Amino acid sequence: MGRQGAGVAADQGLGGEKPAAGGGGFDQAIARDQRIEPADEMPDGYRRTMVRQIAQHAHSEIIGMQPEGEWITRAPTLRRKAILLAKVQDEAGHGLYLYSAAETLGADRGDLTRRLIDGKQKYSSIFNYPTRSFADVGVIGWLVDGAAICNQVPLCRSSYGPYARAMIRICKEESFHQRQGYELLMTMMHGTPRQREMVQDAVDRWWWPSLMMFGPPDAQSPNTAQSMAWKIKRHTNDELRQRFVDMTVPQAAALGVTLPDPALRWNEERGHHDFGQPDWDELKRVISGDGPMNRRRLDRRRRADEDGAWVRSAAAAHAVRTSRAAGPGTGGLDGEA
Amino acid sequence: MERHEWPLFEVFVRAKRGLNHVHVGSLRAADHEMALHHARDLYTRRNEGVSIWVVRSDAVAASDPLAKDAMFEPSQDKVYRHPTHYAIPDSVPHI
Ligand SMILES: [Fe+2]
Ligand SMILES: [Fe+2]
Numbered sequence A: 001m002g003r004q005g006a007g008v009a010a011d012q013g014l015g016g017e018k019p020a021a022g023g024g025g026f027d028q029a030i031a032r033d034q035r036i037e038p039a040d041e042m043p044d045g046y047r048r049t050m051v052r053q054i055a056q057h058a059h060s061e062i063i064g065m066q067p068e069g070e071w072i073t074r075a076p077t078l079r080r081k082a083i084l085l086a087k088v089q090d091e092a093g094h095g096l097y098l099y100s101a102a103e104t105l106g107a108d109r110g111d112l113t114r115r116l117i118d119g120k121q122k123y124s125s126i127f128n129y130p131t132r133s134f135a136d137v138g139v140i141g142w143l144v145d146g147a148a149i150c151n152q153v154p155l156c157r158s159s160y161g162p163y164a165r166a167m168i169r170i171c172k173e174e175s176f177h178q179r180q181g182y183e184l185l186m187t188m189m190h191g192t193p194r195q196r197e198m199v200q201d202a203v204d205r206w207w208w209p210s211l212m213m214f215g216p217p218d219a220q221s222p223n224t225a226q227s228m229a230w231k232i233k234r235h236t237n238d239e240l241r242q243r244f245v246d247m248t249v250p251q252a253a254a255l256g257v258t259l260p261d262p263a264l265r266w267n268e269e270r271g272h273h274d275f276g277q278p279d280w281d282e283l284k285r286v287i288s289g290d291g292p293m294n295r296r297r298l299d300r301r302r303r304a305d306e307d308g309a310w311v312r313s314a315a316a317a318h319a320v321r322t323s324r325a326a327g328p329g330t331g332g333l334d335g336e337a
Numbered sequence B: 001m002e003r004h005e006w007p008l009f010e011v012f013v014r015a016k017r018g019l020n021h022v023h024v025g026s027l028r029a030a031d032h033e034m035a036l037h038h039a040r041d042l043y044t045r046r047n048e049g050v051s052i053w054v055v056r057s058d059a060v061a062a063s064d065p066l067a068k069d070a071m072f073e074p075s076q077d078k079v080y081r082h083p084t085h086y087a088i089p090d091s092v093p094h095i
Helices: A024-031 A044-063 A065-069 A078-103 A109-117 A134-155 A163-190 A192-212 A225-231 A235-257 A279-291 A294-326 B030-044 B066-077
Strands: A265-267 A272-274 B009-012 B023-028 B051-056
Touching: A044 A065, A044 A078, A044 A109, A044 A225, A044 A294, A065 A078, A065 A134, A078 A109, A078 A134, A078 A163, A078 A279, A078 B023, A078 B030, A109 A294, A134 A163, A134 A192, A134 A235, A163 A192, A163 A235, A192 A279, A225 A279, A225 B051, A235 A272, A279 A294, B009 B030, B023 B030, B023 B066, B030 B051
Parallel strands: none
Antiparallel strands: A265 A272, B009 B023, B009 B051
16 A cells, blocks of 8 residues: 555556566556556556657647637537537547546657657657538548547457556547437538538548548558557558448448549448558658648647636636635535435 | 646546446546536536546555555455355245
């Protein structure tokens, strides 16, 4: 029994900073498909990979608020505005669940934010594309959240406990995101020819970047094998991409839009759709900072951080003053519903 | 610029009356009041709870996972603590 701080609070999911070791306990737990919990022994590489993956995922949720957030004030009806607000708020929540999971590994939330702003940690390439019309809001919900669901559902069984639990929470909410997007597009497809054009135009622009969300092809993805061995990942990039295409094709048909890939067709033998490859050089460029919106996204994030600095310190100062005035203890546990 | 990090709080939510509060995650806040507000916004956006507890993470004491065996093994060889340890003929009712 010990006070937290030496990182012993395993079950609570508190920050643990145990010296890493690749002992038999870890390998055995992985082999038996058991979850790794925060204060367990784990190899350095596993801890580093987990922190990097969770941080990148958290950053993606937070940066991902921007492309759609730009449309909140321009939503065409109060209902659409309320829906979009709720969706963007969910994405903020997803980011915070994930920062919470990263902190169980000894990472520090403020430090991760710093790394994002300084361009030292990455986020999903998809959010570096502009949202040109309100149809983009619908297409993002349908395709981008749809691809995110494909990626995230298997992560609910990821070997790191706090990450897997955050994913379960997130997946429950993503379904709303995808459905509101699809419904928005159905509404527009039942509208004027101009509205239908807007939808098709948005699909044309977002299709290939959505396929890139699954990462490079397996042959060019050096980390996949290790991540699968550690059961962080359960499927390869290409497997997930195939699953996404197969799921999306009938949805596109029901909607009445064309997916912009001349090579896309059903392959009876494979029982899957054949499809073309995205421009992988473009993915490399966008990931390394050279996409259409990279600068804008990071500038916006930096500004939000700087604008919030005085609030953070004022609230901290206020908390110190009131706790001195009130003394220890802030009420019991029984004032509840 | 120096960052003013708020302390970490653990959040526990009671899903409905009759159930225990269950740990759901953590968050950062300046004080308990703000932690409760943030917990409401972060962990109960869809009626997930009727009551929330927040506890400063550094106020939680926990058992050491490396001492898990010493801590929990003594209960493993006490089979006589379980009702199935006792053989009673099937003919005896209500036991
Ligand atoms: Fe999300
Ligand atoms: Fe989402």
